[in-house]
Amino acid sequence: MKNRTDRFRILLIEDNVDRVNLFKQWLCEEGLLTVASSVGKAMGMLLRDKGRVYSGILLDHDLQEQVITDSDLYLSSTNLVDLIIENIEKDVPILMHSMNSVQTVPMKKKLESAGFEVTQNPMADFTKLSFNEWQSLCYELWMDSLECE
Numbered sequence: 165m166k167n168r169t170d171r172f173r174i175l176l177i178e179d180n181v182d183r184v185n186l187f188k189q190w191l192c193e194e195g196l197l198t199v200a201s202s203v204g205k206a207m208g209m210l211l212r213d214k215g216r217v218y219s220g221i222l223l224d225h226d227l228q229e230q231v232i233t234d235s236d237l238y239l240s241s242t243n244l245v246d247l248i249i250e251n252i253e254k255d256v257p258i259l260m261h262s263m264n265s266v267q268t269v270p271m272k273k274k275l276e277s278a279g280f281e282v283t284q285n286p287m288a289d290f291t292k293l294s295f296n297e298w299q300s301l302c303y304e305l306w307m308d309s310l311e312c313e
Contacts (some may be wrong), residue, residue, distance in 0.1 A: 262286065
């Protein structure tokens, strides 16, 4: 496998500071949270961190709170789906926590068609328990991948 890390890392694509802080509080001790607060930043990370660098991806859709460039205003996580498919190992679980249920449905279908396991859990329904269940899945898959080397 390409570009493997020995650290349990979650990529959080989220522009809301309160949500980022919440996920940081919920992350297990072994974990490292890497945050992309705009689509542009996420694109750069996905192009740079190919393979199985991340043990899981938390994905919001609407990312206009912390735009870096003017083009970020017109981008959303829909623009990240193809980069995820091209650059991330298919055994990396994805959790879509966006409140935008209309836009996330086609994203979820496309990612699942490419072989990803995608959980959709809008932030309004999100709990520490549901995050811990998903995080445990990510951790188990990550540990299994280390054993296969």
